[in-house]
Amino acid sequence: MKLHYKPGACSMASHIILNELGIPFDLDKTDTNAGKTEAGGDFLQISPNGYVPALINDDGEIFTENPAVLQYLADQSPDAGLAPAHGTVGRVRLQEALNFVSSELHKSFGPFFSGGEMDDARRTKVEAGVARRAAHIERTLADGRDYLLGDTYSVVDAYAFVVLNWAGFVGVSLDAHPKTQAYVARVAARPATVKAMVAEGLMEQPA
Template sequence: MKLFYKPGACSMAAHLLLNEAGASYSLEKVDTDAGLTETGAAYADTNPRGYVPALEFASGDVLTENVAILHWLGEQHPELSSDSTGRPLDRFRTLELLSFLSSELHKGFSPYFSGKTFSEDQARENRKKLDAKLGQFDALLNKGGDYLLGDTFSVADAYAFVILNWSNFIGVSLDAWPGTKAYLERIATRPATRKTLEEEGLAA
């Protein structure tokens, strides 16, 4: 498998999971602004929509869209998509969490990476919306356990880590949500996370 990625982008979630699973894979960095991969190939030939991630298989098939790739990885590695108790609803809880992360929490950070200039009122509104989504996420952690599905690290945690880690790039403090802050720090210490950050050139 080959993962097309951009350092620090949402593609890091799949990268992190590949390391968690000990999977065999290669990486190809993408300059999404230029539309080129690090080998000089036109990325549109892999993903016509131009954004990461994309996962290419030995067959030549390509899977795109973050939620689809993360769900596929969870299906291949069931230990990453269910709690250790094996609750029947876990597979759908994972989809529920991925949907929230993609459509709500991820979206809350989007204005900060849009390249747009906002008025003071717009900036306050953006922050208000982001704070609301962070509060909703924090509430998910109050169900017990170290991770979103309890005591088992899952595909949803990989995606949540990547999104929440963006707070470090935009100067947003998580102090108002101590549970979320501790959760982010906890995942940052995992060996697979450290390896992923190093491979993407983002290790402190």
């Protein structure tokens, strides 16, 4: 498999899950602004939407969109337990959570990465939007569960971690959401997460 990624972007969720599963894969860092891959390819020929992730499997099939890519990866190794079985209530809950992260939480951070300047009023409004979505995560974790679907780590936790971790990079505080902060730290400590962050240049290799 080959994963086209951009350091620190949402594609890191797929990178983390590939590490969790121990599936052999290659990485190709992608400049989405220029539309070029590190290997010199035209990224728009791989992913016409122009953004990551783009996963190419061993048969040459190309998959995009995090919810789809993450579920595909989980289904390659069902015994790893990173996604409930198809047709179960648990799978519907996974899809529900993935769609929330994708369409609500992820989207709420969009203005920070638009390339445009934000005045104070605009920033306050955007931060409030992030806070509303973070509050949903906080409510989900309020029963003491370790992960979004319960006590078992799943692919949605990799995705939610990547997005919530952006808060530190853009200067948004999660102090009002202590369970969410603890959740981010818990996922950050997983070896597969550390390995991905080191490979993408986001942290030094721990001693």
